[in-house]
Structure formats: structure tokens, C-alpha cells
Amino acid sequence: MLIECPWCGPRDETEFHYGGQAHVSYPDDPSVLTDEQWARYLFYRDNPQGRFAERWCHGSACRRWFNAVRDTRTHQIVATYRTGESAPVT
Amino acid sequence: MTAEAASTPVRRRPADRTGSPLEGYVDRFAALAAATRGAVGVTELPAFAHLALRADPQADVGDILGGPLPPPGHVIGESPLTLGLGPDEWLVLAPDGTQTPLTRALHRVIGANGAVVDVSGQRTVVELSGPWCRTVLAKGCAIDLHPRSFTTDQCAQTLIARAQVILLARSGDPSALWLLPRASFARYVADWLLDAALEYQT
Numbered sequence: 409m410l411i412e413c414p415w416c417g418p419r420d421e422t423e424f425h426y427g428g429q430a431h432v433s434y435p436d437d438p439s440v441l442t443d444e445q446w447a448r449y450l451f452y453r454d455n456p457q458g459r460f461a462e463r464w465c466h467g468s469a470c471r472r473w474f475n476a477v478r479d480t481r482t483h484q485i486v487a488t489y490r491t492g493e494s495a496p497v498t
Numbered sequence: 499m500t501a502e503a504a505s506t507p508v509r510r511r512p513a514d515r516t517g518s519p520l521e522g523y524v525d526r527f528a529a530l531a532a533a534t535r536g537a538v539g540v541t542e543l544p545a546f547a548h549l550a551l552r553a554d555p556q557a558d559v560g561d562i563l564g565g566p567l568p569p570p571g572h573v574i575g576e577s578p579l580t581l582g583l584g585p586d587e588w589l590v591l592a593p594d595g596t597q598t599p600l601t602r603a604l605h606r607v608i609g610a611n612g613a614v615v616d617v618s619g620q621r622t623v624v625e626l627s628g629p630w631c632r633t634v635l636a637k638g639c640a641i642d643l644h645p646r647s648f649t650t651d652q653c654a655q656t657l658i659a660r661a662q663v664i665l666l667a668r669s670g671d672p673s674a675l676w677l678l679p680r681a682s683f684a685r686y687v688a689d690w691l692l693d694a695a696l697e698y699q700t
């Protein structure tokens with residue numbers, strides 16, 4: 409399978425590794441969170457059947473993190489985009 | 499450490515490759531070129547200065563590097579030769595011995611907004627030549643190496659037989675490539691190349 413790195417172009421999937429759900433932002437002020445809210449930030453992730461925005465890292469080449477929208481049913485990568493950008497598809 | 503010892507220059511690899519990662523492969527590379535009648539040539543080049551550069555892509559390095567910093571996957575210059583490795587990362591290859599003046603010159607331009615690090619011992623440069631060299635490399639490389647796709651002044655970081663390398667297509671010989679394995683992986687990559695080229699021996 410080929411994955412399109414936003415910096416390097418299409419590359420074999422063996423050059424990449426997976427980094428979990430994308431767009432999980434760090435809490436503005438972690439000190440005001442309850443233990444439950446903190447645990448929810450640390451450990452709770454979506455697990456959809458279908459399109460899912462994920463972080464990937466091109467570890468064997470440019471070593472940059474980027475985002476990908478992947479369909480968890482087909483493993484098809486629908487789009488890839490740079491960190492800081494919002495998902496081009498949902 | 500005494501002041502005298504501190505000022506002793508670092509011993510550098512001489513131009514004859516003595517002490518280089520592939521110094522023990524000179525005869526095997528020569529035998530391969532003879533057995534394939536030049537269809538596959540593998541040569542370790544004498545040492546270069548390697549500098550890792552992190553900077554703003556707009557940094558005004560034209561006077562030093564011969565042009566603006568190239569985007570990822572592209573190469574500018576001859577000597578120094580600058581490879582775009584990432585959006586804010588480059589590798590500069592220059593004649594061995596120019597590390598210090600080149601580092602100083604780059605530091606002056608990029609100021610505090612970046613870094614220049616001498617990484618000359620990190621990788622060695624292997625030149626692949628001959629009409630079948632890309633076919634041999636393709637056995638262990640997932641990127642499209644056809645000269646139509648991977649052409650002059652392009653570079654890529656990728657895996658060859660699972661070892662991380664930088665690949666570089668040079669101007670001049672359209673089929674020739676430079677392969678930059680890490681020093682500690684160089685013998686593994688050389689063994690793999692010699693094995694992959696077996697079928698082209700006559």
C-alpha cells in the first residue's frame with residue numbers, strides 16, 4: 409500500500425508508523441481538570457467504523473508527523489494533510 | 499585536557515578511503531564491475547564534508563550554496579551540493595576539509611533561527627553506475643527509480659533492503675545514482691548490492 413506523505417509524495421507503508429487519533433488538543437489548563445477529565449484526555453479515543461482522522465509519521469524518510477483520513481473498514485487512506493491543517497474530507 | 503590537546507585537529511579520513519566504512523570492499527566492487535562488464539558499477543567515493551542544516555526555508559544562503567534552499571526531494575549545486583530532506587532540513591555535501599569555514603558561513607546567515615551540525619562521519623557516499631544499476635536497486639527499494647520518475651537533481655530518503663538511505667540522482671550520467679547509507683549500515687548495504695547484482699554477471 410502507498411501512503412502519500414505531504415512532503416515526500418507516495419511511499420510504501422513500511423516507511424511509516426501510526427500515531428493514533430488526530431486533532432486531540434492538549435487541555436488549555438490541565439491543572440483545573442478532574443482526574444476523570446484528565447484520564448479522558450489521556451486515554452479515551454474515538455473508534456469509528458469508517459473514516460477516521462489519524463496521525464502518522466514518515467519515520468524512514470522526512471521524519472515528519474502528518475495527518476491522514478483512513479477508512480477503518482477498508483484500510484483505504486482517503487486523504488493526507490499537514491499538521492495544523494484541518495481534514496480536507498470527513 | 500591540556501590546551502595543546504584541545505587544539506589538535508580531528509583526524510580526518512584521507513582521500514584514498516583508508517578507514518572508510520567500505521575500505522574492505524574495493525576489490526569486490528572491482529570484481530563486480532568486471533564480471534558484469536560495466537553493467538553494474540559500485541564505488542565508494544572519497545570522504546565529503548556532510549553538514550546537517552536546519553533553517554528557515556527562506557534563509558538567504560544563495561551566496562554560499564549557489565541558490566535558494568531546495569524543497570524536500572530536490573537538490574541544488576555541485577560543490578557544495580544541497581539536498582532537501584524535509585521542509586526545514588537539508589544535507590550539505592562539500593569537499594572534505596571545508597567543514598569549519600562552511601559551518602561558520604552558514605551560521606552567519608541563519609543566525610539563531612536554525613542549526614548547522616557537522617555530521618561528516620554519519621554516512622558514506624556510494625556511487626552506483628552502469629545501465630543495470632537502477633534495476634538492481636529496485637529489488638530492495640519501493641520508490642519508482644525509472645529515470646522518467648526519479649531524475650536529475652532529485653533526492654529521496656527511503657529504505658533499501660530495510661536500511662535507511664538517502665538516494666540522489668546526479669546530473670551527467672542519466673542512470674547513475676548516489677546512495678548514502680549510514681556508516682554502520684554501509685557493509686550490510688554493500689553485501690546486499692553485491693548479492694542483488696549476481697544475476698548480471700556473465
Ligand SMILES: [Zn+2]
Pocket residue numbers: 413414415416417466469470471472
Ligand atoms: Zn515524508
